Amino acid sequence: MRNKISNSRQHKAIYDSLNNFQNSSKGVNVKTKCTGILQRYPPSVYIGLLCASLIVIMSLTLFAISYSQAYEVNIEGKPIAVVENTAAVEKAVMQAELQVKEILGKEYNMEKSIDINARMVKRDQIVQSDELAAALIDQVETVEQSYILKIDGEIIAANDSKTAIEAVLEDLKVQYTNDATVEADFTKDIEITYDYVSAQSEKDISTITDILSANMEDGATYTAVKGDTYSQIASNHGMKLSELMSLNPQASLDRLMVGDILNIKKEVPFLPVKTVDKVSYTEDVDSPVKYIDDSSLYIGDSKIVMQGTKGEASIQALITKVNGMEESKAILQNTSITEPTATVVAKGIAPRPKTASYGTYLWPVSGTVTSGTGNRYLFGTTNYHSGLDIAAPYGTTVKASDGGKVTFSGWKGDYGNLVIITHDNGTQTYYAHNSSLLVSKGEKVYQGQAIAKVGSTGRTTGNHSHFEVRVDGSIKNPYSYLV
Numbered sequence: 499m500r501n502k503i504s505n506s507r508q509h510k511a512i513y514d515s516l517n518n519f520q521n522s523s524k525g526v527n528v529k530t531k532c533t534g535i536l537q538r539y540p541p542s543v544y545i546g547l548l549c550a551s552l553i554v555i556m557s558l559t560l561f562a563i564s565y566s567q568a569y570e571v572n573i574e575g576k577p578i579a580v581v582e583n584t585a586a587v588e589k590a591v592m593q594a595e596l597q598v599k600e601i602l603g604k605e606y607n608m609e610k611s612i613d614i615n616a617r618m619v620k621r622d623q624i625v626q627s628d629e630l631a632a633a634l635i636d637q638v639e640t641v642e643q644s645y646i647l648k649i650d651g652e653i654i655a656a657n658d659s660k661t662a663i664e665a666v667l668e669d670l671k672v673q674y675t676n677d678a679t680v681e682a683d684f685t686k687d688i689e690i691t692y693d694y695v696s697a698q699s700e701k702d703i704s705t706i707t708d709i710l711s712a713n714m715e716d717g718a719t720y721t722a723v724k725g726d727t728y729s730q731i732a733s734n735h736g737m738k739l740s741e742l743m744s745l746n747p748q749a750s751l752d753r754l755m756v757g758d759i760l761n762i763k764k765e766v767p768f769l770p771v772k773t774v775d776k777v778s779y780t781e782d783v784d785s786p787v788k789y790i791d792d793s794s795l796y797i798g799d800s801k802i803v804m805q806g807t808k809g810e811a812s813i814q815a816l817i818t819k820v821n822g823m824e825e826s827k828a829i830l831q832n833t834s835i836t837e838p839t840a841t842v843v844a845k846g847i848a849p850r851p852k853t854a855s856y857g858t859y860l861w862p863v864s865g866t867v868t869s870g871t872g873n874r875y876l877f878g879t880t881n882y883h884s885g886l887d888i889a890a891p892y893g894t895t896v897k898a899s900d901g902g903k904v905t906f907s908g909w910k911g912d913y914g915n916l917v918i919i920t921h922d923n924g925t926q927t928y929y930a931h932n933s934s935l936l937v938s939k940g941e942k943v944y945q946g947q948a949i950a951k952v953g954s955t956g957r958t959t960g961n962h963s964h965f966e967v968r969v970d971g972s973i974k975n976p977y978s979y980l981v
């Protein structure tokens with residue numbers, strides 16, 4: 499109603515001014531009817547009237563050009579903008595509500611009372627609907643204008659000082675830089691804009707620092723290696739054993755195998771920093787290997803004929819790191835300081851006979867070791883035990899631990915029925931207490947070949963295979979040789 503009343507008042511004012519304009523024009527233009535008057539007054543009076551009329555015409559024209567009817571928008575009685583028509587007000591309210599909804603992430607309705615008054619205003623005071631929308635948003639207490647820090651498009655924080663936000667970011671970067679750093683960047687997209695934001699946004703600088711330097715937990719896996727235990731793996735990754743087990747419901751505490759893949763926690767900084775360092779260092783250069791054929795060696799065997807020496811090189815490289823952890827390296831310059839010399843390796847080309855030694859030793863029988871190498875008490879006295887006793891049922895096949903030549907096969911005192919194999923490198927293996935012998939002295943045997951049957955001949959307490967390893971005639975612990 500107020501709108502309409504004001505509107506008609508404005509119209510009346512314009513109407514009145516137009517009427518005045520017409521009335522005054524009559525007095526000037528209708529010259530013939532005024533001849534009597536012309537005779538009564540001196541010419542200066544008419545010139546004056548003419549001038550006055552011209553001033554009025556000019557003023558009205560100027561008014562019509564500069565002024566226009568428009569709508570003043572008031573919020574809570576306070577004028578905030580003037581627009582051309584009421585449709586612009588509706589459009590602006592919708593636009594403002596939509597924008598505030600986006601900022602706050604929830605529906606928003608302009609609750610403040612908006613009054614519109616029609617009036618004549620100077621044309622240049624009239625604004626467009628988007629400008630009115632901005633003025634409306636300025637009236638919303640839960641929204642404010644500020645510098646906004648966005649990371650990967652997400653609003654993280656706001657502050658009145660752009661410099662303060664930039665300083666926090668710079669401090670984060672500096673942690674990972676040194677004199678050699680030529681580049682430092684965040685791995686996420688950083689944007690600082692000046693815009694509307696929720697008044698609830700985090701503004702405290704030290705809290706913003708905490709947010710940006712906080713660690714996020716990320717899923718990662720760990721592959722178990724020899725010697726690992728669940729508790730060690732947990733502690734190495736900053737976890738409790740119970741946490742590790744709950745992340746791995748498939749895992750059983752009493753069983754951990756090499757190669758098992760476990761889920762672990764990995765801390766990833768919220769805002770990772772990628773740096774590039776330009777570094778110089780010296781590096782060993784491996785001796786290149788030169789192979790030569792050797793007919794005195796079996797295929798698959800090789801030996802070093804001449805050991806080369808390592809060289810040294812001066813390296814200039816760009817090292818890319820993420821949070822201080824090296825990701826990649828690009829060599830810029832590699833200058834030799836000292837050249838390496840070649841290592842010459844003879845490579846066997848002679849066909850390998852089946853009975854040739856591999857230099858690896860297999861278990862002659864499989865079974866429980868009842869006695870190891872060392873002092874032991876047997877038959878009422880303590881004496882030195884020269885090998886392994888491997889329990890096995892009577893008649894079990896005893897196999898050659900490696901290929902070689904049988905250098906003894908027969909009865910030998912406490913050993914009972916004994917086989918000795920001399921291998922290509924001179925190492926000897928003994929197989930004692932056999933019930934029967936399957937090979938004879940001088941025979942060549944291959945690795946795994948049946949050479950005897952388990953028994954308890956000689957000085958024994960039961961069926962087993964006594965196995966010995968001798969290198970250059972001296973007794974060795976077979977455990978160091980068996981694979």
Ligand SMILES: [Zn+2]
Nearest residue numbers: 885886887964
């Ligand atoms: Zn024994």
